[in-house]
Amino acid sequence: MRPLVFAALAISVLLLSGCEEKKVVVKEKRTYKGDVEVLNSCGIPGAAVKMRTFLRENGFDVVSFGNDRLQNNDETIIVLRNPEWEGAQALAQTLKTKNVLTVVSKRAVVDVAVYIGKDFEQIIKPEQEETDDN
Numbered sequence: 001m002r003p004l005v006f007a008a009l010a011i012s013v014l015l016l017s018g019c020e021e022k023k024v025v026v027k028e029k030r031t032y033k034g035d036v037e038v039l040n041s042c043g044i045p046g047a048a049v050k051m052r053t054f055l056r057e058n059g060f061d062v063v064s065f066g067n068d069r070l071q072n073n074d075e076t077i078i079v080l081r082n083p084e085w086e087g088a089q090a091l092a093q094t095l096k097t098k099n100v101l102t103v104v105s106k107r108a109v110v111d112v113a114v115y116i117g118k119d120f121e122q123i124i125k126p127e128q129e130e131t132d133d134n
Helices: 002-017 047-057 088-094 120-124
Strands: 032-040 060-067 077-080 100-102 112-116
Touching (some): 032 047, 047 112
Parallel strands (some): 032 060, 032 112, 077 100
16 A cells, blocks of 8 residues: 555655746736826827826826827827825836826815826836847
8 A cells, every 4th residue: 555655645646746936926006196187288088087096006096088189299208286185206106207296275175186298108118028139
């Protein structure tokens, strides 16, 4: 009986040693308290919806989206309505922009407004892993 147990154990070890364990990378999702408004200012249809989805996937609370009256922005602009908002720096990093203006208004109903420019597709494009072709 011992040789049979030994053989079964040896086969199990051989089968399991050939299996590679796949690593699952879980992206940490942070949430930033504060209300974000997204406005399409580039004239490209669907830009506000795509940006809304992108920002929500990155932990921002988009409470409204739509079209801006102006439709010719080349670059995305962040307009900070609440200068004390804790997510401002994270939003600027997520949108890969330094175009941040502070416009305080007592009538503002959001903490920040994102005016989408024609550069939005480069912003929301998933990061590509760099490969070494050498």
